[in-house]
Amino acid sequence: MAGQADHTVGIDTSGDHATFTFPDNFNVAVPFIDRHLDEGRADKVAIRMAPGAKPGETVTFGQLAERVNRTGNALLTLGIKPGERMLMVVKDCPEWFYLFWGAIKAGIIPVPINTLLSPKVYTFMLEDSGCSALFYSEVFAETVEPAIEAAEPGPSHIHLSDGKEGALADLIENASPELKPAPAKATDDCFWLYSSGSTGTPKGAVHSHRDQVQTSVGYGVEAMKIDEHDVTFSAAKLFFAYGLGIANSFPLWTGSEVIL
Numbered sequence: 001m002a003g004q005a006d007h008t009v010g011i012d013t014s015g016d017h018a019t020f021t022f023p024d025n026f027n028v029a030v031p032f033i034d035r036h037l038d039e040g041r042a043d044k045v046a047i048r049m050a051p052g053a054k055p056g057e058t059v060t061f062g063q064l065a066e067r068v069n070r071t072g073n074a075l076l077t078l079g080i081k082p083g084e085r086m087l088m089v090v091k092d093c094p095e096w097f098y099l100f101w102g103a104i105k106a107g108i109i110p111v112p113i114n115t116l117l118s119p120k121v122y123t124f125m126l127e128d129s130g131c132s133a134l135f136y137s138e139v140f141a142e143t144v145e146p147a148i149e150a151a152e153p154g155p156s157h158i159h160l161s162d163g164k165e166g167a168l169a170d171l172i173e174n175a176s177p178e179l180k181p182a183p184a185k186a187t188d189d190c191f192w193l194y195s196s197g198s199t200g201t202p203k204g205a206v207h208s209h210r211d212q213v214q215t216s217v218g219y220g221v222e223a224m225k226i227d228e229h230d231v232t233f234s235a236a237k238l239f240f241a242y243g244l245g246i247a248n249s250f251p252l253w254t255g256s257e258v259i260l
Contacts, residue, residue, distance in 0.1 A: 009213055018217050020210065022186035028209040029105035030181050032252045033068050036061040041255050047094050048259050050233075059094045061255070064101075067094070069179035070172035071102030075133070077175065078157050082107030082182050085129045085192065087155070089115055089122070089136040089144050092238050092247070092260045095161045095168050099135055100248070104190055104209075107182030108133075111192040111204070112239045115140055121202065122147030125194060129204060131155050138163030186210035193241055212249040220250030233259040 009031060010021030036042070042062030049057040059067075080086060086103050088110055090096045096112070103110040111129055113122075115137070122144055126134065134155045136144045148154050160167040184190075190209040194202040220226045232251050236243035251258040 011217060013217075013222070018214075018222065020214060020217075022210055022213075024185065025183055026186045026209055027105060027107075027181035027184045028190060028212055029068065029101050032212065032249065033065050033101050033105065034181075036255055037065055039255065044255070045257050046252070047097065048231075048257060049093070050259050057094070059097075064094075064097060066177045067098045067172065068101045068105060069177050070175040071098040071168065072106035072108075072179045073102075073175040074168075074171040075103060075108055076106050078133070078159075078171070080106075080108055080133045080157055083109065083189075084133070085109045085111050085131040086133040086135065087126065087129060087131045088112040088161075088239075089134070089140050090161045091115060091137045091139060092243075093137075093162070094260075095137075096238055097248070098168065098172070099161060100191070102179075105179055105181050107184065109189055109191055111194070112244070113194055114196075114239050115237070117143070119143050119146040119150065121197070123150045125202065125204075126151040126154060129192065133157035133159075135159050135161045135168065137161050138167075184209050193239075193244070212245075213253070215245055216249050216253035220245060220253060224250070226250050226254050226256060228255040230254070230256045231259060232256065 012019045044061050045058045046061045046064050047059040086108050088099055100110045113125055126147060132155055138160050148158060187208045189206050191207050192204045194204050232246055234243045234246035238244055238247055247258050
């Protein structure tokens with residue numbers, strides 16, 4: 001793959017299954033976000049909003065990379081430290097991408113969670129994850145804010161991803177558009193996803209930096225045959241594992257467009 005040399009992935013697809021070789025220093029935000037600038041996609045649309053709250057809004061790969069950098073810098077400026085968890089109760093929108101990938105590039109561990117849960121479950125996740133930060137969409141305030149009040153301890157940093165003054169757009173306005181990827185190994189913790197809780201209390205599943213590469217190649221490219229010219233839409237939301245692939249990692253890996 002093209003991109004920064006110390007983040008290049010070796011992929012061998014000559015056998016029945018793809019095999020991967022990862023460098024000692026591998027932050028997955030580089031091949032999923034930064035690589036597209038090196039490969040000439042800065043002006044290509046990465047994200048397009050379907051009719052709704054932001055009908056027709058588009059984000060190019062160049063804009064995405066800049067906003068990911070600004071978000072990562074803003075998170076670090078807030079005092080969120082690499083290795084700490086950041087919960088996201090955020091609707092499917094460009095801000096979801098800025099937070100998820102900005103955190104990863106800065107070494108912070110994002111935890112996107114189901115936006116349809118009860119305050120009681122949110123309180124459990126706030127406490128169980130030991131998160132230091134929480135971002136949530138204003139539309140979910142009625143269920144998220146009671147959970148914050150009940151959590152012991154609660155996160156130190158609580159912010160809206162959209163809406164009122166002081167939300168993400170304000171936080172990143174003056175943040176630097178340049179961000180060096182935090183050092184990481186392919187097997188280091190990258191993000192969490194919580195299980196549905198259908199068999200008991202939801203459980204936080206820890207995913208490493210290499211995981212999105214392997215699923216994108218093994219399923220997105222080899223099984224689904226997604227390439228740069230495709231446009232994808234997922235009925236499953238981004239907080240679901242399937243939606244995370246179809247509407248996030250697969251299009252970002254292949255340089256294709258996603259509709260939210």
